[in-house]
Amino acid sequence: MGKNRQIRDAVREMYAKAARSVEENEGGCCCCSSRKTANPASRDLYSEEEAALVPEKAMRASLGCGNPTALAELHQGETILDLGSGGGIDVLLSARRVGSSGKVYGLDMTDEMLSLARENQQRAGIENVEFLKGTMEEIPLPDNSVDVVISNCVINLSTDKDRVAGEIFRVLRPGGRLAVTDIVLYRELPASLQRSLELWAGCLVGALQVDDYRARLEAAGFTDFSITPVKVYKREDLLEYRDFFQSAGPGLDIEAFDGAVMSAFVRAVKPK
Template sequence: MSKCPFHSGASEEQPPPGHPPVENADVNSSEPACPHLRKVAAEKKAASERAEPQCPHLRKLQADEDQAPAASSEPASWATATPEEFKDHFTKAYDAMSAHPKATKDKAHIASILMGYLGYTEEELAVIGDDVQLMQGTGNPHILAKIKAGETVVDLGSGFGIDAFVAAHKVGESGRVVGIDLAMNEVNAAIQRTSTRKLRNVDFRLGDIEAPPMADASVDCVISNGGFCLVPRKAVAFEEIFRMLKPGGRFSISCTTSTKDLDPSLDWPSCMVVFMPLRTVEEMLSKIGFVDIVIDTSNSSMTVWEDAKAKSEKPIDDDGAKITIHKGESRYAFLKNMDMNEFFARVNIYAAKP
């Protein structure tokens, strides 16, 4: 251990007068005795471990070596975080991620196999095209949504706009699609894609799923793919869906839910804390007034990429890529050996407004 010649104590907040600048010190070789050098070493270590964005919970491909930066603000424990803290955190995480979309041919290949496994049709995949590699969803809301020509559709947590573009194709020139997302960078990226695609029947708005900028009874169908899961107050968000739907309208959302109580002695990541318990969904929807409730758990595995690969008729060369959850975050190291299927399930939820 190197001794610091400028002071002997280990608890000083500030380096003593005459202490050389520590910011660029080489702290890699051994643990320095100097508390200021130790702080620099700890910060460098934390930065190198913070390799993945905080909460894109399903589809991080291990092959992405240079990851998006982590969200900057994390409370000491998500178990006691406020709705605003969750939203602020997700906004920063997705804003950061949209600056690093990591488009590669390999990723496009893997993503299209994955989306085929999730039930996207050939026609839908053709509409999505190269944007397939920007997919961040957890399932396929279109299967139950059955969007028709001329309808008004809202996509909650629209991200880069992939499902909104599929919906825009289905509603045609006489219909309209609005994507709503909390992350400005994702909204801007989706707007840019809209103009590249020369679409006139879709627009994207900055907004919160808990307070969507849509008039009462103005929407035929609400879809969401991976966005609704992240809302802290699910009942409020479902009430807002009810409010904006026309009578006879419906919603179809793909989201991850929790199937087991999380051990409160462990420090779970934000997204996992905020997932709604699957057992509460039906009652919550009935109370609000929804009817024809369907909770489809037929394709709910959390190891979706491994499953897709196993089912693929052609061998897939993914060069060891696999979907990981919070890999590389030392704070969540305990997740590494956990079976996510024991705790979480991806589901598709459908219900109608009478």
């Protein structure tokens, strides 16, 4: 089995396990409130008002590192695509922002997350939503079909980020916007860490450095791109993930990640 396939399988299993945990009332786990989320990185990203708009299971399944719906400036009537939509929290919040004249697609490759998301949609009573099975490397939507692409701590998980950027560019309409939160690196991590499937599935070693991220967006055709830090993870923050780091590899040094990892808001525009 190739390394890329191994990584994708590890990511799929981690998110399937997170969905099953939510269904079993254990909460989620992942990359680097409560507002009822079980993931430390997702704590306090959503307001009490936003939490009240979605089912509790959608909040507990939140595995992101930001709140793209609060930063994406969504408008009534727009069509939105959420990559790696998980339990559906950002899809459901986006659907309320675009209103009945808009549409929101959620794309996920994990059957367990899709099942949970559709359950949350039904509980929320929201109709202008459609959850699709697929990958962000092969988005099952036509060219020039959406106004905004959002995602929450997902693009770092791909092993082919150039293809992801190209697919996002393809499905966006001219003038469309990319507005995602993601894990981004300030500096390169030690090569020895790249072998850890757990660290890749945990949103760390697959992340791009800032300049590399910008270069890939530019190569895909985007303009007006920016990367704005949301939170830089220091040693004291990473200690909350001590159990995860220990499970990822014996003797793993948290110091290697101190100040190297940030959650960031990434914006870009497809030219008209």
